[in-house]
Amino acid sequence: MSDTAIYRTQGFGQELGFGASPGLVIVDFVAGFADPEMFGGGNIADAIEATVALLAFARQQRWPIAMTRIVFAEDGSNGNLFTAKVPGLLALTEANPASRIVAQLAPLPGELVVDKRLPSAFFDTGLAAWLTQKEVDTTVIAGCTTSGCIRASVLDAMNCGFRPMVISDCVGDRAQAPHDANLFDMKEKYADVMTSHELYRALLRRDGRATV
Amino acid sequence: MSDTAIYRTQGFGQELGFGASPGLVIVDFVAGFADPEMFGGGNIADAIEATVALLAFARQQRWPIAMTRIVFAEDGSNGNLFTAKVPGLLALTEANPASRIVAQLAPLPGELVVDKRLPSAFFDTGLAAWLTQKEVDTTVIAGCTTSGCIRASVLDAMNCGFRPMVISDCVGDRAQAPHDANLFDMKEKYADVMTSHELYRALLRRDGRATV
Amino acid sequence: MSDTAIYRTQGFGQELGFGASPGLVIVDFVAGFADPEMFGGGNIADAIEATVALLAFARQQRWPIAMTRIVFAEDGSNGNLFTAKVPGLLALTEANPASRIVAQLAPLPGELVVDKRLPSAFFDTGLAAWLTQKEVDTTVIAGCTTSGCIRASVLDAMNCGFRPMVISDCVGDRAQAPHDANLFDMKEKYADVMTSHELYRALLRRDGRATV
């Protein structure tokens, strides 16, 4: 039996659908993850480009918007087990331009910038409370990497009760096989997965307007 | 460049090593996940058998031991987004024998049984505080499934500051490709991965005793 | 300068106001806290009686309703620092009738029963995610004790982004001075505090119906 057939037989992969009130979460699209010489590569650059349109759409819809960065203290005092596994992350300090969100996705005033030191956009960051205060019930998720911080953020979005919607062309990874494997896991267990065009069509149809 | 080569170039996959004080966490080895007709299959039965020896070793070493189960309320009142994706999980109630830890791993008095409703052994369960009180700094992790509750538990063990050690022959999955893909991700980013025999050798060597 | 004057000068004690979507959280109104010979006394019995009407109101309004209990394992394996300070809490096990929610507030099917082992209704319980899934943004809080589990639950409601509304005649404490001191702290820093009749009037006025 194929992997997918096993998951079908056991009843995995049901669709969550959208709630009433989406928000956009863009994970770690910073200079250091856009740079193949640092933590980037693979389809990350393509995902950043697709996210430019997604961000414009979210702003037009007046969704709450949050963007994450990885930022450690200059003296490394808040290093952790994640930096023990991946020591190069400690270079991502406030003073390092590699920590800056890429110019084409620069946040506007009032958009939340979440500084984090772990894979998840939610863990120990205050993002869940911020989304709750904004009455968000559905998190549209873009960013990188699919097999790391996206997977962790999607899991915690679900854990915290925010329906996770993974936008497949707006998430990227330095390597294709982990990208594909993690999209599979997330779709079967934690999230709905769709392209940005499927997202636009679904939401505009729901709101009774012409599709894009 | 191969996936592994990319990860080597970017500095992933360093070894955490053991701390001073390990504990054992066995995730979801319950009847319903041992049964291929329910949520089991693949190499889960083999992983359960290998964990019998691991549990005996942990008891001999007097490690704190915790075991998790998935348990929902009989009336489904605490269903969540996880059960929206995988509705069959709601059948795992206290009254259902499928929720019971398999007989060969039955907990002894004083071992912690963690009832959970999400993938992670840590999220909203109190496990982290219990391990802290027991002065555990390293979590040796067995259970199922590798691509689901093991991955989520390993991520949260790291998030919470407990070094995660994944025992590769003591974790199992209903499907081989997700099992392999998630061992790769965990080894590169979050955890040390080793066989149970490598674990025994490493710890007995450290303690100055003859190897097994 | 009086305490209150200091707080006024420094700008504390602003009003939060109600959000769009309230839920009711009843904390630890179980037999063992109704019994002055166990953990009860003071104004707790009066608070339980006032909460009977509040619960009827919440059900009529179709608010999501959650009730907490303190429940430890029969073998004490999940004891913690709270039980180290207050050892008698370990007697509150599933088998002990003292752990049962008092009869006049018994939950209906679909109402959430939260088993907890710490003061807060939120900490490590999954309540925040459940409220998020129910799209609750405001938590109306009753229960006991004001200086213990109410204070802790109100703090975490605020931390998690749910506006806390403390219903002053529906919260009780075994001793009056801590009751009063904690209502003061909560009103200045974390929550709106009002009587149940003020609550009914405020919400019915908002909904354009005759006041009670």
Added chain:
Amino acid sequence: MSDTAIYRTQGFGQELGFGASPGLVIVDFVAGFADPEMFGGGNIADAIEATVALLAFARQQRWPIAMTRIVFAEDGSNGNLFTAKVPGLLALTEANPASRIVAQLAPLPGELVVDKRLPSAFFDTGLAAWLTQKEVDTTVIAGCTTSGCIRASVLDAMNCGFRPMVISDCVGDRAQAPHDANLFDMKEKYADVMTSHELYRALLRRDGRATV
């Protein structure tokens, strides 16, 4: 019956005692809380002075040391329910000297500076994981205010499994009655409370050295 007598009868207020490995947590001793014109007053200045010796002691003992500050974004984008209750807190931004730790307690390299936006030093900050990685099991707590961020931090220290030790002359509040009421609550339910001299004597006695 007096409040204290009720608590004695019901078995509250047992002593936790020290664990093997203490750490020091100094909460919000920043310029804005040292200044009676801003958020200070009462016995906060005295508590800061007493904490100078405590910090020197902790450094001599080579304890892990963490200090918290309240810091909001310049554009207020991460404001929350706490700032809705106390709007003046939003002025505490990175650029505001009021956010700086007071000079006499300035952190040394390697000491953790925790930026927070809620009362607790732990909630959504990563402090618990940092303490776990440092193998701390006991948190010695100083700072301000006793009725606010100290109470919240002590509660979460207990929740997370770190024995909280409140140093009564090293915690301060803008108003005396809330200071006293919260020391009472913490001593009965969550923490051991002692003066700094009692702390020094207890630890030096334990370590077999002459008392101070």
